[in-house]
Amino acid sequence: MTVAVPRVIDVFQPSFEDLGRPLHDTTFCVVDLETTGGSPAKGSKITEVGAVKVRGGEVLGEFQTLVNPDESIPAFITVLTGITDQMVIDAPRIAEVLPSFLEFAQSCVLVAHNAPFDTGFLKHAAAQLELPWPRFEVLDTAVIARRALLRDEVPNVKLATLAARFSDVVPDHRALTDARATVDVLHTLFERLGSLGVDTLEEVRDLTAAVAPAQRRRRHLADGLPDGPGVYLFRDRDDRVLYVGTSRSLRKRVRSYFTRSETRSRMGEMLAIAERVDTVSCSTALEAAVRELRLIDAHRPPYNRRSKFPERQSWIKLTREPWPRLSIVNRVSDDADYIGPFRRAAAEAAVAALHETFRVRQCTTRFGKEPRRSPCALADLGRCLSPCDGSADAAAYAVEVERLRDALRGDRHGAVVERIDAKMREQAERERYEQAGVWRDRLTAFLRGSRRAQRIAGLARTPQLIAASPHSDGWEVHIVRHGRLAAAGILPRRAATWPWIEALVATAESVATPAGPAPAALVEETEAVLRWLEQPGVRLIEGTWASPRWSTARHLDRYEVHRSMLTV
Template sequence: MTTSALQPTFEDLGRHLATTPFVVVDLETTGAGADASITEVGAVRVEGGEVVGEFQTMVNPNAHIPPLISVLTGITDAMVADAPRVDQVIPPFLEFARGAVLVAHNAGFDVGFLKRACAAQQLPWPGFGVVDTVTLARGVLMRDEVPNVKLATLAHHFRAPEAPNHRALTDARATVHVLHGLLERVGNLGVSTLEDLLEFTRGVSPERRAKRTWASDVPVAPGVYQFVADLPDRDGVIRRQVLYVGKSVNLRARVRSYFTAAEKRPRMEEMVRISTGVEATVCRTPLEAEVLELRLIAAHAPRYNRRSKFPERQLWLKLTDEPFPRLSLVRKVADDGACYFGPFGRREAAEQAALAVYEAFPIRQCTERLSERRLTGRCALGDLGKCLAPCDGTTSRADYVAVTDAVRASLTTDVRGILTAPRSKLGKLIEAERFEEAGRLTARLEAFVRASTRARRLEALAGCAQVVAASRSEEGWEVHVIRHGRLAAAALARPGEVVQAVARDAVRAAEHVPAPLPGMPAATVEEVERVAAWLERSRIIEIEGDWAWPLHGSIALADLPRHALDSVAP
């Protein structure tokens, strides 16, 4: 979509400052602590730049006013003795401020007292918009203009007719003049609406706010959005580049949030600053949006997407196909007859799973290619009994293969061999109160269980040539066609439509997906995991293949105690 020609809608324009009523409020209190009480309330209501009303009252705090406070404000115990209590003051003040935006100098202090007073009376806080003239002044005025942002300093700078004197109404009147002076300054920066003003006080730059019109043509629907920019490539040629890809169930609301204070990530602010437009793609289902997001990130590797930029960077544990097999860490699965276990997103997780295998089975960890006819000396692991040491002929090839067959079974069909072997060692570590070592051993087993669970899910879907399933949502029935783990089609059967008919149409329109390598899915690991998560809570309409995994191919992590394996059956 073209963003340069977009015009603001009335929704984008917001509430103009000239028509926004403000109530400038100031409180005097017995102190600043949580147990302090209000002694005076002063407020001025301003509409269209004109004062239309004032509110002032002393408040009986039902407590002694400290001498230092009396000296500062001039308010004594005698002055508030016959004044109304705070519970008699708050309701009329809320009525005075109805429909307005509260303004205060250091608003957190004054609004905090008002909120506590409402809570004490069990009155709902009206949810006023709040403008803090301290924050506004810091964003507008330079140090060479004012040395600080104290109310007295700002009142003098803007030539307020009344100087603040630590009395509520007088200070509120001075704050009115400060507010008008600050609004005049921010008006020159493009701030003309209440929404602009609130975003300005939250640190949102005018350039960022100006781009909010980009969201006006983005549909209110689920889908994927892309921030794009025209930038030079390595050869200096200006090309369209995708900076960021995201998904949302409400594209317009999500895109709009990037131009407000709701988006606080520095990288995102930088991304919005250099972007030149937003493109949106509506999806029929949330799963389709999730998958499209993953595919776009994989295709463009956007510089501002931290996760999923390189889905091809997966690691696998390979049980090699050689006379004396060993574990090897590889980046690709090949059709070479070897056994592959994974995938792993991080090298550390793969290494932890490998250590779990070594803990259970004494297979070799060296990388040399061994031969029965060429013997060598054993290493330290062989001396410690942690390796069968086929290198020196101690173990025959047949005996070694029997152990590696057990390893292969643990990697493919039955995790119990990995989980039960360390039980005795784990118990001894706990008995000796060596809890850190016990924790490391448990972490290895957990890494293995996670990898096994992921592997079984991937293999189960990869082996199904086609799965057609549906899941009910608020909009109707979400229908998906999945082929070898890849989302091949998505559809939505709305109320009144026949789900089976929609599913048949989706199958006819589905993407052709060639069969991948045995045990491997036809999509990235992340996509298959998203598809599997959706499929496991859906209803199957049609299936070609066996969507299942071995009985003991995995266990729930809840069945793996932190410092014991007693719940795992032998």
């Protein structure tokens, strides 16, 4: 007889907290860097490391040190951060700092605002020093904010914006201060997530990468779409265009909206009300990009952020009258000298830089050849040649106008750069970094607008340009008239070249000659064409196009701070 002996099974009933690592019991290392530029691959170096170690809302320790980059810190970085060459000359080098930081951050979850920027620099430094990079788990507070906060709460997820609402610490582009502000933002975001039932590290990671139910329910919208270049339009039940996009593969791109790769909150809102997707197949990727711009301009979709309001662009004009002056206008209407287009605030900043450099009148009064009025305060200060009271010498004023015209056409002699650079250095030496930053922004606005005008003017004046680049099926050919894409097509292999091109020319859009430097198209369209023309392998078949010899682009890199640095 066999007696059954009951088996004793050790049963473990996990609690909810055992299903993941609770946020309140996880140690985080919040880090921020200051650097000499925006890309370690292009030679930018770390100048300061700041980090705060926290767990359960309690600060466990802080880490801060300046870093000697073994090179001069650019002036605009000093203006931005306040870190000078003198401050870092006795500081340790990254070879000493990085091992200490890695020891401080050991066994922590790494946190940063716009984390790819900071972790990219740290990984690059580790690779150069041949140090093993720990397999840190990384959280990005900018990504979490996009998922946890509503669009009505904050206009954007920049650290300065979030800290102004959720922290008493004011970010100042110093590493430890910004890290402390990020800690406050992190804790506030965790509180918001807690109200949503998210209280473990794993749930935070899933939330920032999760596919929303609205996305999953509409995956069928991608069914049957063509697999080639073109434009796609999301529409709602009333046939209103919600969003316009472009892709080299329409099917793959639209499908991506229903996967974890799509994390933008506004796209989640859009997908919740989208009912269908229309597509427009195009011959080339450039044609698709151009059609996208035109459709955005035509429909003004609520979920597109760029290129929706071209009429809001401003140009700076040197007027044609007896005593010329600078004027901000909404469109190009004649063959006067213009630069732009700008946003209105940028145009005003650029005009301020020009008025600081050239003593042309700033009043808007219409004068005859011999005006008779009382001089203004600017004349008394020597900042205007004072044509208003008749004391100005016409020849001297003409020379000043010609110097201004030279600046608008490329600043060949560097007059604006020299003058504003001196203003920046003067303010920085007096430790008035905020005012120095204002002058930097004014100079950068002028340089950007001037470079933009120079780039598009040459193409805008070209009646017809035919160019081609290699394509897997032959050659992609584009016809451009006065900066506007007039026709596009793929020249098949073994096809008779000139008969095919002549047929394409015959079907191309007719384009009228535009006024001044403005193209016969949206400026963004002409810039898209320019980017294509500048690609390797593009060949000109008919027409000529060239960039100006004297270009403000040669100055711009010295003063333009990388965008990723402005958002941290």
